[in-house]
Amino acid sequence: MSTRDDEANRLSARAARYARVGVNVGGVAARMAGARLLGATSADNAAALGRALGGLKGPLMKVAQLMATIPDVLPPEYAEELQKLQSNAPPMGAAFVRRRMQAELGPEWQKRFASFDLHPAAAASLGQVHRATSLEGAQLACKLQYPDMKSAVEADLSQLNVLFSLHRRLDPAIDTSEIAQEVGERVREELDYKREAKHAGLYAHVLAHEPDIRVPGVHPDLSTGRLLTMDWLDGRKLLEFKDRDQETRNRIAVAMFKAWWRPFSRYGIIHGDPHLGNYTVFEESGAQGINLLDYGCVRIFPARFVGGVVDLYEGLRHDDQARIVHAYETWGFKNLRKDLIEILNIWAKFIYGPLLEDRVRSIADGVAPSKYGRREAFLVHKALKEKGPVRVPREFVFMDRAAIGLGGVFLHLDARLNFFRMFNEAIGAEFSAEEVALRQESALIRAGLRPTPQA
Numbered sequence: 001m002s003t004r005d006d007e008a009n010r011l012s013a014r015a016a017r018y019a020r021v022g023v024n025v026g027g028v029a030a031r032m033a034g035a036r037l038l039g040a041t042s043a044d045n046a047a048a049l050g051r052a053l054g055g056l057k058g059p060l061m062k063v064a065q066l067m068a069t070i071p072d073v074l075p076p077e078y079a080e081e082l083q084k085l086q087s088n089a090p091p092m093g094a095a096f097v098r099r100r101m102q103a104e105l106g107p108e109w110q111k112r113f114a115s116f117d118l119h120p121a122a123a124a125s126l127g128q129v130h131r132a133t134s135l136e137g138a139q140l141a142c143k144l145q146y147p148d149m150k151s152a153v154e155a156d157l158s159q160l161n162v163l164f165s166l167h168r169r170l171d172p173a174i175d176t177s178e179i180a181q182e183v184g185e186r187v188r189e190e191l192d193y194k195r196e197a198k199h200a201g202l203y204a205h206v207l208a209h210e211p212d213i214r215v216p217g218v219h220p221d222l223s224t225g226r227l228l229t230m231d232w233l234d235g236r237k238l239l240e241f242k243d244r245d246q247e248t249r250n251r252i253a254v255a256m257f258k259a260w261w262r263p264f265s266r267y268g269i270i271h272g273d274p275h276l277g278n279y280t281v282f283e284e285s286g287a288q289g290i291n292l293l294d295y296g297c298v299r300i301f302p303a304r305f306v307g308g309v310v311d312l313y314e315g316l317r318h319d320d321q322a323r324i325v326h327a328y329e330t331w332g333f334k335n336l337r338k339d340l341i342e343i344l345n346i347w348a349k350f351i352y353g354p355l356l357e358d359r360v361r362s363i364a365d366g367v368a369p370s371k372y373g374r375r376e377a378f379l380v381h382k383a384l385k386e387k388g389p390v391r392v393p394r395e396f397v398f399m400d401r402a403a404i405g406l407g408g409v410f411l412h413l414d415a416r417l418n419f420f421r422m423f424n425e426a427i428g429a430e431f432s433a434e435e436v437a438l439r440q441e442s443a444l445i446r447a448g449l450r451p452t453p454q455a
Contacts, residue, residue, distance in 0.1 A: 145226040268436050303437035
């Protein structure tokens with residue numbers, strides 16, 4: 001096939017995708033509006049949306065799953081339906097993989113590997129992973145992006161804005177304007193594998209002294225903007241450890257806690273994608289730890305935001321209302337009244353709850369996992385419909401999402417730990433936002449995410 005024919009096919013596929021996404025999402029959106037006007041149930045519409053997105057695969061399905069993890073952004077029926085989606089796009093065939101690898105590494109790309117498995121080890125929404133062996137014998141994971149993902153992402157994000165706009169009109173308790181901006185920016189970043197390689201280097205630096213957390217090394221000579229080659233890290237799925245003894249489950253949970261909270265509290269960065277497929281568990285000589293496998297969705301926060309997280313924690317712990325208000329304002333919430341602050345505190349106390357009590361406990365602490373957080377989400381939504389709306393600031397989105405995802409891991413493992421002591425150890429007794437800023441800047445320069453200051 002000629003380059004011209006190939007490009008024509010890509011343009012045709014792109015046009016077809018725009019049309020298909022628009023019809024599927026637009027049709028469900030119309031049904032949502034009609035159901036609201038007629039007073040009908042939305043359960044059937046939620047199922048229709050799930051079917052539409054599940055058939056599409058690709059970026060919109062990834063965004064839909066993301067939205068399902070952010071409490072109260074979508075009606076509960078929709079969130080529940082979207083949580084069923086699986087990020088398993090149909091894999092590229094061997095011939096297609098050869099063409100894609102040639103486009104990234106040149107016509108003699110196979111000579112740069114001792115072996116390369118043309119069949120993917122894993123397939124997801126934006127790309128797929130192939131096992132390979134370097135010329136030096138190292139085991140590799142080659143993450144290869146599907147073709148024309150940039151156009152697909154833009155098509156999907158445009159339809160996401162349709163859903164957000166409709167939701168704001170039908171259920172205005174939450175103003176999702178900044179959420180849409182944040183989601184769009186993060187998903188676009190995930191397309192840039194050079195940036196992801198720098199993120200991996202950043203995490204390798206900040207977690208260098210944590211033996212129970214492993215970060216794969218990057219192979220720049222075998223990587224491009226749409227191909228990322230890293231070390232292959234052997235491990236098993238986290239859910240395979242649900243039935244292990246309590247001590248084992250606790251060790252894995254401690255490693256997860258450190259992998260998330262320490263980079264955030266000391267450097268202002270978080271791994272923003274809590275999908276269970278992004279972690280595996282390694283075992284060596286009876287010891288367990290976690291492999292962090294994916295760095296596409298990493299959020300870098302200004303140090304003031306980290307300070308706000310600590311301020312809200314201390315404000316809730318000591319019932320310091322002035323500090324609580326200062327924390328919300330630091331995060332970007334505006335036009336806060338006393339009644340709105342009380343509503344936000346319902347959710348804050350739910351998120352911070354395990355960190356506020358100096359005792360060993362589970363995350364749910366006696367609440368059934370299937371009901372964990374639902375009461376609080378219901379109360380917040382009900383109150384905001386009466387008192388709101390509240391515009392959710394964009395920096396809050398992935399912080400909240402990652403916290404919920406981490407809590408989900410602890411629920412799966414039924415971990416029983418003193419989260420209070422773990423958190424206070426992570427933030428340090430003499431926490432300083434200024435020190436976070438200095439450490440962050442140094443780490444970002446080291447990883448190539450900031451320009452080196454000129455002498």
